[in-house]
Amino acid sequence: MQQQPPSSHQHHHQEQPQFLGHTGGTGTGAGAGTGFGFGVGGASSGGAGIHHNDGGLRELLVECAAAVTSSDWHRAIRCLVHLSRAASPHGDAVERLAFYFSAALARCLCSLSAPCASEIRSLLRLNNLHFLLEEDQPPPSFEDDLFYYSGGAEEAYLALNQVTPFIRFSHLSANQAILEAVDNERAVHIVDLGIMQGLQWPPLMQALPPTLSSSSSSSSTTLTLRITGTGPSISLLEQTGARLRDFARTLHLDFEFDAVCTTSRHVVASLQQHLELRRGEALVVNCMTQLHKLLPAAHRAALPHALEFMRSLCPRILTVAEKESEHDLSQSFLERFLVTLDHYAAVFDSLEATLPPRSPQRLMIERLVLAKEISGIVLEDGGGDDENLAVVRHQSFGNWRRDMEAAGFQLVPPSDFAIAQAKLLLRLHYPADGYRLLVENQHGSLFLSWHDKPLVALSTWSC
């Protein structure tokens, strides 16, 4: 039990055993004991995934999650102590994963046992675990999408776009569906929820002219493209608008940009007020990882309303990209934790295959993007609006389909062209063999997966 672990947190080790012996005197049973011994021994020689050769880290995380959910915070902290010996944000994929899940659990512990939060904090500090909380801003200070605009996070998002195919895959497959839906149209209006930097649109603009010039025999007719972008930061919206206008000018494309400043949770209300529709325009609604923001209990009731509103706009096509993961309301904390662990094990694994361990990009993506998502998913959803801004929930494609169809949408299966293109793009940017495109013929949706684990689902819908 006293074996020295090959950990990057060497400086903690002196005090830990004494303190543990002091508080954890009641013991936590054989299960925890075996988990620890195993975990400490071989963690840093970690293997490919959290399932295999993870040196018991998975068991330890699950043990800790169980302790957190039963408010057994002494046991939870003991688990965290042991986890901290092997887990590291600079280690291999498994160690990094364990690190961020430890942090998520520590934060969850504080929020679940809110009355004792200060006691827990000091306990964590005594165990030199306070870094788990301080690595990032504490939960109340960040509003999910506002967060992305604080400097470093924007950079991290761009890095994620560049390094992993998840964002780009969604963008380009959505673009292809849009192109096919507005073929032969002269005026196209795209409503982009959460437009961010507008990375999705330059490729679409480039793809528009050849498609249209070939279908219309008279080359004098020009195409009008209008984008209404929503987002929580007016300055970013303005920057994005300017950048897109510049880009459109180089293509001699007749382009307009409108901004609607709103958070993604109030987007429908804002659009109802500010969205300008024009006669003769083919409307497209683009929802790239936006709809899930209506899944936490506080907003859930707004989801059908939001979908019905979009249905009422009669878009030619509605594009939806969401993480493929199921966080159902009926799930227990532990079930959700396991689902999330498996999901992010695949994500961290893919990053490990794509970037070297010392890559600052990788660190940035994990710390500023993935860690946020993980703690948001692990957090319990209390249903209150103010304290649970950080809560993140996803649902699987099957459930999205149910919701979309309930709102009157019909699935539009991807064309062969779209599938072939998505596969080529995967190859173009991500030579790592692990990224795969799965096409579910039965449902007509595209899934981007890491090996056999689907991570992102892209679907397109019409009225």
Next chain:
Amino acid sequence: MEDMDMLEAVYERKSRMIPVGPQPSVGGGDFQQPMMQWKEEEESAMGMDELLAHAGYNVRASDLTHVAQRIEELDSLLGAAAPADILAQDTVHYNPSDLVSWIEGMLDELVPQQPTATSSSDMESVVTTITHQQQQHLDFGGIPPPPPHQQQGYGAAFNPNVLYADQMDLSKNEVGVVASHSQIAASTTPRPASGSSSSTSPHGIPPHAAGGMTSAAAMPTIQESDELSGVRLVHLLLACANAVQRGDLAAAGDMVAQLRILVAHPSSSSSAMARVATQFVEALSRRIQNSCYNGGGDRQYHHHQSQQQQQRQQQFKEESSDPGNTNNGAMDEILHFHFYETCPYLKFAHFTANQAILEALEGHKSVHVVDLDLQYGLQWPALIQALALRPGGPPTLRLTGIGPPQPHRHDLLHEIGLKLAQLADSVNVDFAFHGVVAARLNDVQPWMLTVRRGEAVAVNSVFQMHKALVEEPSDGGNPAAGGNGGGGRRSSPIDEVLRLVRNLKPKIVTLVEQDADHNSPVFMERFMAALHYYSTMFDSLEACNLAPGSVEQMVAETYLGQEIGNIVACEGAARTERHETLTQWRIRMARSGFQPLYLGSNAFKQANMLLTLFSGDGYRVEEKDGCLTLGWHSRPLVAASAWECC
């Protein structure tokens, strides 16, 4: 003998009758260097591994300059070094059958002051004798660096390498890889330059920061350009194919012009996708030209035309559009040898087939191997040497090699037969070679193969059988072969070939094929399948120890580019690269009265051992129902199977 359909060049020679001494017919005329590689020093019996190593026919380093020269030529043939505006003008109009002189004319236009090295025959004779250093001058003569004013104008803004090439004193003898690299970079610069001035593409922006993250503040368009060009490349490539399918040739031609600019962008040249795209773009371009000749769209060509017209067109296509015919035989030979040498696919095919043949013919005193496509005979030295080491003495070996007529050169089959006979003689194998010239496999008649009583026959087909999948015109419009068709209706060529093979009662039929579906009559399907297949193939080239941008890599890509050109640009009888999947072949073979012969674990081990000769980690040999596949990561690319008569 000149008759186009079939003729039999028969020369059968016992090995002991081969005159020992200097080669009678080698070395003269346009005969190329690599044929001389045949190792003749191995007089004594050696260990198996050593022998196999010797069967590798390494190309001498001194030949590389020569190859480089030819690649330069080919590069210009394919238009890679030609300014886009010239190509754009001529895309539709020029006669593809006169490709060489067109290119040469273009070169003249570009460098009127340097008329050297535009005639290929001149170059050949020079190249073989000059030294490495002199070669540099010639290279720059062949593809001149752009005039200085061009470089200052825009070239420098696009390619950092150009600056390097510019600074380099071209008259100095800076020998070696570095020099030739920058030279290649220099030769490609005019294209993005002229393209950016004439098109609306957003590439007028400053050079991107290569790799790495630009800071968030500096993120606008500059950072996007690199990625965007990749995205645009893929989209345009598919959109162009789609336009071809629709018959919208004008739009497709526009897109080809844009694509040429994109693939020439320096940031693209490093990615395997851009390089494979280069081959597909040229293939699309050729298809568009062909379609223009047919009065637009090949749909017409398929249906609403009289038989005579159709035949005339097919003939035209066979002559003009098959890339194999626009290059001379020597070029093919160089490509073949280098592809054999640098990539594991051909060696895998040969060694796996040989292992199966050896096992199937075990114990037979008189064996006869029929090779449906002799090519350059690279497969057989290893088999001859293995037979020489057989316990109880070597058997009598007869080899029948089938090959196409050689319009540009004297009898290739004969030369290869001589070489093999000499080799067999040196290891004391009683050997006879028999060459059969046939333009198409289904032209071969049983009597040409002269199988004798008591012989154990093996039939070998490596990347050949798919050529017989060509659909014949339904009423047998081939007057030369008119005699047979007993019931008036001719069966399809592949059935004829398989029937012929079966009638030989072979102990084994070894079949190696690309494991791909490139035979869809729907152009777009075929295009997509080929794009995926060859992009995997090109990825795998990077693991073959081929330095990016090296001559070896270009050779391998050009070799594969010929197949791509055939799949994409040709239709009807001219489309011969009709690859089908292993599953399809299984069904076809079973239907034709063959049953699978399981390739043993020996073959598996050998194939895996072969892979260790190549550096790539990504290559994978897999055994599937007794067949072996060689693939790249999870994608099987080449499938080897063995069959016997039911």
